[in-house]
Amino acid sequence: MAESQTSEQILQAHAHDEHHGHPDMEEVRTFGFWIYLMTDVIIFGTLFATYIVLQQNTDGGPGPADLFQMGGIITSTFILLASSYTCGLALLSMHKHNVKGLISWLAVTAGLGAIFIGMEIAEFNHLVHEGATIGTSAFLSAFFTLVGTHGLHVLFGLVWMIALIIQLAKRGITPVTKRKVNVISLFWHFLDVVWIFVFTVVYLMGVS
Amino acid sequence: MKRPRALRWMGLVFLLSIMLLAMTGCSENIIVLNPKGPIAEQQRDLMIISTLLCCIVIVPVLILTAVIIWRYRDKKGRKAAYTPEWEHSTKLELIWWGIPVLIILMLAIITVKATYDLEPSKPIASSEKPLTVQVTSLNWKWLFQYPEQGIASVNELKIPEDVPIRFEITADSPMNSFWIPQLGGQMYAMSGMAMTLYLQADEVGEYWGSGANFTGTDFAKMYFDVEATSKEEFDAWVEEVKTDSPKLTLEGYKQLREPSTSEVQSYSAFPEGLFEMTVTKYAASHNHGLSWKNTQNFEFEDQVTR
Amino acid sequence: MWEKIKEFASEFFVTGDPLIYGADVTIVLTLIAIVSGLTYFKKWKWLWREWLTTVDHKKIGIMYILAAFLMLFRGGVDALLMRAQLAMPELNFLPPDHYNQIFTTHGVIMILFMAMPFMFGLFNIMVPLQLGARDVAYPFLNSLSFWLFFSGAMLFNLSFVIGGSPDAGWLAYPPYSGTMYNPGVGQDFYIWGIQISGLGSLMTGINFLVTILKMRAPGMKLMKMPMFSWSVLSSCIAIIFSFPILTATLALLFLDRYAGAHFFTLDGGGNPMMYINLIWMWGHPEVYIIVLPAFGIFSEIVSTFSKKKLFGYKSMVWAMMIISVLSFLVWAHHFFTMGSGADVNAFFALTTMLIAIPTGVKVFNWLFTMFRGRITFETPMLWTIGFIPCFIVGGLTGVLLSVAPADFQFHNSYFLVAHFHQVIIGGVVFGYFAGLYYWWPKMFGFTLNERIGKWAFWFWNIGFYCCFMPQYVLGLMGMTRRVVTYSWDKGWWELNLVSTIGAVLMAIAFLFQVWQIVDGFKHQAKNRDTTGDPWNGRTLEWSIPSPAPVYNFAVLPNVSRQDEWWEQKQSAGAHQTIKQKLEPIHMPKNSGVPIVMSAFWFIAGFGFIFDWTGFIYTGLAGVVGCLLYHSFNYDTDYYIPVDEIERTEAAIRKVNI
Secondary structure, three states: OHHHOOHHHHHHHHHHOOEOOEOOHHHHHHHHHHHHHHHHHHHHHHHHHHHHHHOOOOOOOOOHHHHOOHHHHHHHHHHHHHHHHHHHHHHHHHHOOOHHHHHHHHHHHHHHHHHHHHHHHHHHHHHHHOOOOOOOOHHHHHHHHHHHHHHHHHHHHHHHHHHHHHHHHHHOOOHHHHHHHHHHHHHHHHHHHHHHHHHHHHHHHHHO | OHHHHHHHHHHHHHHHHHHHHHHHHOOOOOHHHOOOOHHHHHHHHHHHHHHHHHHHHHHHHHHHHHHHHHHOEOOOOOOOOOOOOOOOOHHHHHHHHHHHHHHHHHHHHHHHHHHHHOOOOOOOOOOOOOEEEEEEEEOOEEEEEEOOOOEEEEOEEEEEOOOOEEEEEEEOOOOEEEEEOOOEEEEEEOOOOOEEEEEOOOOOEEEEEEEOOOOOOOHHHOOEEEEEEOHHHHHHHHHHHHHHOOEOOHHHHHHHHOOOOOOOEEEOEOOOOHHHHHHHOOOOOOOOOOOOOOHHHOOOOOOOOO | OHHHHHHHHHHHEOOOOHHHHHHHHHHHHHHHHHHHHHHHOOOHHHHHHHHHOOOOHHHHHHHHHHHHHHHHHHHHHHHHHHHHHHOOOOOOOOOHHHHHHHHHHHHHHHHHHHHHHHHHHHHHHHHHHHHOOOOOOOHHHHHHHHHHHHHHHHHHHHOOOEOOOOOOOOOOOOOOOOOOOOOOOHHHHHHHHHHHHHHHHHHHHHHHHHHHHHOOOOOOOHHHOOHHHHHHHHHHHHHHHHHHHHHHHHHHHHHHHHOOOOOOOOOOOOOHHHHHHHHHHHHHHHHHHHHHHHHHHHHHHHHHHOOOOOOOHHHHHHHHHHHHHHOOOOHHHHHHHHOOOHHHHHHHHHHHHHHHHHHHHHHHHHHHHHOOOOEOOOHHHHHHHHHHHHHHHHHHHHHHHHOHHHHHHHOOEHHHHHHHHHHHHHHHHHHHHHHHHHHHHHHHOEOOOHHHHHHHHHHHHHHHHHHHHHHHHHHHOOOEOOOOOOOHHHOOHHHHHHHHHHHHHHHHHHHHHHHHHHHHHHOOOOOEOOOOOOOOOOOHHHHOOOOOOOOOOOOOOOOOOOOHHHHHHHOOOOOHHHHOOOOOEEEEOOOOHHHHHHHHHHHHHHHHHHOOHHHHHHHHHHHHHHHHHHHHOOOOEEEEOHHHHHHHHHHHHHHHO
16 A cells, blocks of 8 residues: 555655654644634623623613723733733743743733732622622623623633643643643733723723 | 335335325314415415425435435346446536525525515505504413403404404513414514514404413413404404403402413403503513503503512 | 421422332432442442543443433433323323423433434544544543533433422523523523533534544545544534533523523513524534534445445535534524514525535435445445435425424424424434444444344334324424323324324334344354454444454554545455554553542532532532642653554454454
8 A cells, every 4th residue: 555655645644743643742732722712712702792782781770881990990901911911921931941931920920810800809899889790780790791701711820820830840841831831821812812802892882 | 035125114104104194184183284364374385385396306306215225225136337436426416516506596585585575573465454462471371452442351362354463462471472373473472572463364263372482381271262253243242341341450460460370351451551561561671563652651560570 | 307307308309209209219229239230240440440530532432322322211211201191182191390391301311411422422432543543632631521421411310309300491491491480490400411511512522623633644634534524523613613602601591590690581681582592503503513423424324335435525525514604504593483574584594495405415425325336234224224215304394494484383383393303313313323333343343133223223213203294294283392281172182192102113112222232242252343344344443453452553544545444455455554563652541530520510510509609619629629630640641562562463363363
């Protein structure tokens, strides 16, 4: 059977996978993560659609303009954007094989993420004190669910990042930890992009 | 000789099921195919046309299937052609992308036209002025209000023949579906919405309707009688109800709304704006379809009960 | 104290129905039998090591199919109970509330806990073998998917004896499924059972998409891939785009019920119609998700048993991809009667009809694969031939339903019930049975008794037509779905009785299948598949021994053609691949994390259902703990040394010769 193959076909076969028929598993894992992000896009898409449909249904209760305090929101937006930037710096350090730089930038990123979460919790707290809870109206149900889901993602990313920092401290930069850093930075940037949409659709369009 | 017997069995089953269909086909019972109004009639015709169109492809394909399986079954000394490498023919494949495309195209044109013609909220062309009946799905009974006559009934719908009926449908219950098979297709009954459905009975007779969408425990008891009478008889009935039947009060409506089944009942009057109140108490921001102009003026005293 | 316990128990356990007490006793006895059997034969360790912690796709596949058969039994019993209740008018065999629970669990179980795991089982067993791969892309995730499905299914089935089953239909339309009309825990069992197993389905979708795109044998270009793998690819694409919608929608329904949110409620500005839209945006693709792999299976079988190349390979691929995409554009045809207006209805009627075109093309291609072939009628082929007319008729009624104004009359009637059973039994179930019979020797290394299999086939088919053809007519007689009973004067009883007889015939058919499998295991020594290629197959899975060794391929095959294995056999040098140089094989290690993590999901789900915070926190903390444990574990794989491969291969060949 090998005879019937042209040399070109053999070359192509080897270009497809370098290690004797094994595809590069770390690359495959990163690829899978992209697909996972796609499914997450759809989850957020569904929540956005729900929010847009229910936005006007305040049931006589408070609406976006009555509730949102843009000062805090803009601050937390900048904090999250900054954390995306520091996450990028962490990756640069990794490419320079600088473990210390990588770990410290990741730590900064996680710290900024924690501040973002803290501010979100404070905002929710404030809303609940104003009497605007998830059960007040369809608008607020959709609001808390959309923003809260994003917040849960950030929280999850935070725990994950801390776990990864410990692994990096223990093992340094290996193909596996490298892939893990790549994947979490993808996740982090993704959450940043989602937040930009939240900021625009929920907050900016809500108060204007 | 397993295989031919197998095939014969299959043929027999088909034949039996077709016979079964043909046998029951003569019966009066297949009410959807035995319409008594213009809407149901057009829907029946549409069913038959689309079935026939599909059969243009399906019958030959079924025959072809049987022939191919029979002719190319493996058997010692079989002389029929055998071409194990034959896997592609642009011409043939174009044909069977083409045939379904053509049939579906024809069906699509028919369907789109019918969809606009038979849009449920489209009035039926008639010299008669339409009669409005307001329908409310309750757990587990139907309330019919005749705003022009000022009367109401439960689980009994009387309509004059040859007069278009404008149904306004809502629910004070989980979503239901209002269906009178012999007069025409169904429409969902949804809280907070007033859906419009035009139907008409062409002949005097007794029909029935049902709730077609599941609403809980006694859902299976939501059948109601539909009686199409002459106009005179209808007027007489209205008069009779007005003189003999009790009034439906707001209190009475609240009792009626409690989960239970109900006998046929009639009421000589109902609280003004009851139907609109039922709709608006659920309508958050979407009360489209409601015929009443100033719905906001009505306020239902109690909140939605849990 | 005793009174308190009694009160709690009568709330907690489902009481008052002899049927359920009987089931309780059976469940407890079966559990005791299993546990004591395992203990007596000292099999716990074996079970844990070989099965519960396995990451081997072949074993996971077998577990999926075993679970699917159990669920088929449960769903089938539900069906028989319903048909018994409907056999005659005005029967009071099942009270309405019990009947409502049964049609709900029947639907949910058959689609989500029978069809889905059956499909995933076939994916698992065959896709890596067809692709010439050693495992799926993410073996750990694969095991996690299975155990998530399993704990979801168990949670859902638990509602039968604890708390009460859901009763709002398989898609649980609000407002009926909201707390206003449905305050019990049944609906929460529904949400969490489906939610947990749905996460598993989503992961499987990602896993197989990546497996197909990245793990194919050297030289196997996409357009040389076996048709079943193509169908899996199209199905996975639909899973990836639709299951997140289900996850989000169920989460919203849960928030309505648990946290008092107002997404789909009647008060507070909620919008129940939004749920109906969202759930069908998942629900419609879902039916194509389960039917596309069946199309793939039929394609493989038609070609093998006609001893002929599959006709119109490219058409088939295009048809499946078009179906996969179109399935997302038709959801509103499930509620033409919602009054969305003629524009909306016309659009969705058209998109629905469009699906008939690629589906029709596939039928033609199967027919012309048989044309000028040499057809033999082993059980896999019988199921395929039974499928074709059944699916054609089901397709016809599907097109009828898509004609929006006519649907106003068909909707929610038994006509609809008959239609979807015809396409799901005739398409999906027949397809999976065909696949199971076709690949059985590859899974277990022995063949099944064809004679019993044929009995099963005929009982299934005759029972099917007997059960569902009358239901079309009943629909036209105005019988609506989900009614618990009907009166004598409607004239429905003759056909209902015939339909019930059909259901019994299908139940007998199922017993034949169980007998066939038991008989197969009893006589497996006699019926051993020594060639690895009992049907004279065409694709790579038949080039290796049955059952496949743990690493599947001692040497990864080089692929240059469609039907690679068939072509190799034609050029006579069939077993030459073995002679190539062996290398150590990289394999994933077993892991107990998936089953433990799924157990924690089960606990969390149970906590959410009964609002027991202790359970919720334990469960969620356990899940996070498992994730962290797995993240810190770098010891996840190993190499099989060359001499061990040589020994394994030699042992297999000794048996084979």
